[in-house]
Amino acid sequence: MPAKKDTNKKPELSDDKDRSSDVEIKKTSESKKAIDSSTIPDDKDTDLTPQLEVSSKDEIDLMALSEIESTEVGADGKVEESVDPDKELVIPTVPRVVKKPWWQHRKVYIPAASIVLVIVLLAIPQVRFFALGWAWHTTAHVAVTDTASGMPVTDATVVIDSVTATTNESGIASLSGVSLGVHTAVIQKENYKPVSQKVTVDVLPLNHSQSIVLEATGRLVEVDIKNRLTDQAITDVIITNGDSVTYARSDKAGKASVVVPAATKELKAVLSAPGYRVQEVTVTDAIKSFALIPDGSLYFLSKQSGKIDVVKTALDGSDRRVVVAGTGDENSETTSLLTSRDWKFAMLKAKRAPNKPEALYLVRSDNDSYKVIDEGETDFTPIGWIGHSFVYQAQRKNADYWRAKTTAIKSYNADTGVITTIDENGSDPGSTAQSALYNILSNYAITDGLLTYTTTWYAPLATTLTTADKQTTIITTKADGTDKKVVRSFSIDQVAQLSSRLYLPQEVRYQVVPKTSESNQKPKYGELKAGVYKDSDVSFDSFGSDVYPTYLMSPNGNASFWSEERDGKNALFVGGKNADSKEEIASKSEYVAYGWLTDDWLLLQKGGSELYITTKDQLKAGGTPLKVSDYHKLKNSFLGYGYGYGGQ
Structure with a gap:
């Protein structure tokens, strides 16, 4: 086992400079990589040059180098500590950061100081206005109120420099394009003393509304304006002198303040609002509540002049005018006037000359x-309006009933002026007066914007003509004759009679009476709905005796309105397109459904000759409908026809 070296023994160092050079300090590429880049300031003015001299504070104690240990593994696998005196030590050199004085950072400090100075200066209003006023323009807001009531003064004229605006319903005028600074605002209003006042126009959020009060030169009167039909407040009603001077404008509550001149006891004014008729009024201390009539006109027949005229009035019966003057040749029994659902057109059937038969006239x-x-x-029988197309039957006079083309179904397009022949009756080529086989057109109804009718073959006298190929049919078609479909057909030998009833706005019931001598044969029934015919297993026993309501369709076609007789009085209902979602809006009423005016107003008739207008909500609340006018009572009403108005 190798002898353990004395790790506590420190290497001897000579004071000689030559011996101190034995320890070599190298700067290697690895030492450069070891430097953490985050310790290097990102300042181009900072000196990052490595310094070979160190201060006493950073002086390296070379004697401590002897304490740097290395490790070795002995033969017995144990880790031993040793010092390799020959091992070269590499000490990384860290760049020294040298801070520069603040004045050497002028690229940062000078701009920052300038910004701070500008902010401070702009905080001073006079400086701000002087510096920015020539280039900065904004919107000035001025609120004008009455000095006595504190109420907003509407339609006052406010002028700042060359910019002019008027106050709105809140008494505020907004003037765009005004420069920053202090300005003189000039405010003027009819029947008020003019005012000049200094206002300050500033940058946001310092640009507050400027308040100015006006003093009236007369008595301030608050007027109240409502809808004549609904009794609801009307907003934004403009009150003027009938010319260019605006006195006031109503708020959401329908109220407005006007000034009655001190020298007079009244103020002549004109009230106008979108959707309402213009009305002239006189405002006094006692008369200050007014009701406006919605826009719109109604057309009806009137015999007030002794002749049957076509008359037009406003919804309250005012502004009455004769559109088509009667000639005295009109027939009270047959004269009729039917309007389209949007009231843009009316079709007049009348005799207007002693030597001419009745004709059809379009009124715009x-x-x-x-x-x-x-x-x-020709005898004309109105069928009704489908949109702007009027459908009617034309039957030639003095023509043999059994001949073909004696009866036609026609439509007139009020927009284009084009007449279309939808269908004509037919006849067997071998028909004669003694042996005829012909068909007739009948059972007209309008549903879902389609015309529905039937063609039925007849042989009134014993005939030798073959009937095997003849069919009684139920047909639907558009007003221009297109999209014509036979939805059900029956053999002429099976059907003696085919009749129909419009029992719902969009549904027609049919009764088919068989041609048989057997007494036990009962009629068969069917239904036409959404253009599809289906035979019914249910027997409509009361088919011939029931009287179905006349369902009057709204202009948009999504709602229906009708009346039903109950114990000598009437119940009024509104419902959906097919009378679904039925809602009773009046009971024990003397009124009968007459029609619609737009999708909001309901028209009623009373006694067959009095015309009224109301709303659904007004009827539900028990309100009294507004009478429009008396009108000429029809001798024959158009029962079941609901795709136009005037047939009741």
């Missing part, structure tokens, strides 16, 4: 013009 609501769309030796 945009300009109150009218024109003939079909006339001649």
Whole structure:
């Protein structure tokens, strides 16, 4: 076993300079890598040059080198401590950081000091306005109130420099593009003393609203404005002198303050708001509540002049005008007027000349013009509106009933002015007056925007003509005659009679009476819904005796409105597209459903000759509908027709 070296023995060092050189301090590449880069300051002005001289504080005690141990493994596998005197020691050299004085860091300190100085200076308003006012423009806000009531003053004119704005319903005017600084604001308002006041326009968040009060030159009166039909407050009603001077504007509660001049006891004003008719009023201390009528016009027949006229009025019956003046030749029994659901068009059926038969006239609501769309030796039977297409039956007068093309179904497109023949009756080529075989068109109904009708073959006298190939059919089609479909057909030898009832807005029931001599044969039934016909296993025993309501469809087609007779009075209902979600909105009522005006207003009639307007909520609350006018009572109403108005 090798002798253990004395590790406590320190190597002898001579004071001689030559012996001290035996310990060589090398700077190797490994020592450079050993330097932690995080200890090196990232400053280009910092001196990172290695220093060969060390201070007394950092002086290396060379005597301590002898205490640096190495390890060896002996023959017996034990770890032994030893010192290798010949082993070269490498001591890494750490760069010395030399700090420079602060003035040598001017690239950092001078910009920072400049920023601080600018911030300090800009904190002074006068300096801020002087420095930024020429280039910085912002929005100035001025709040104007009445000095007596403290209420906002609307539509006051505010001027700052060359910028002008008016106060809104909250009395605030916003003036864009005003430079920073102190300005003079000039405020003017009719019936108020003008005011000039200094205002400060500053940068955000220092740019606060500037408050200014105005003193009225007369009495301040608060007016209240509501909807005539709903009794609800109307916001944003502009109150003017009828010209360019605005007195006030109503708030969300329908209230506004106006100044009645001191020299007078009243103020003439004009009220206007989007969706409402313009109304002239006089404001006094006693008269300060007003009701506006919604925009809209109604068309109906009137015999007030002694002749049957087409009359147009506002919703409250005002602004009454004769659109089509009667000639005195109109027939009270047959004259009718049916409007489209959006009230843009109306179809007048009337006789207007002594030597001419009845004709069809289109009335336009945009300009109150009218024109003939079909006339001649023909009897016209209105069927109804499908959108802007009016569908009607035209039957030739003085024509043999058994001949083909004596009856036609037509439609007139009010937008394009085009008449389309949808269908015509047919006849067997061998038909004569003594032996005829022909069909007729009947059972008209409008559902889901489609026309539904039937064609039924008849042989009124004993005929030798073959009927084997003849079919009685149920047909659906669009208003322009396209997409025509036979949804059900029956052999002429099986059907004696085919009749229909519109028992729901979008559903038609049919009764098929068989052609047989057997008394035990009962009628069969079917239903047409969503354009699909299905035979019914249920017997509609009350088919012929039941009276179904006339369901009046809303302009958007998503709601229905109807009335049902109950003990001599009427119950009023609204529902969905097919009268689903039925809701009773009035009971024991004297009113009967008449139609819609937009999807919000309901039209009623009373006694067959009085026209009213209301809303669903007003009826539910027990409110009184507003009477529009009396009108000419129809001798024959259009039962079951709900795709237009005026048939009740």
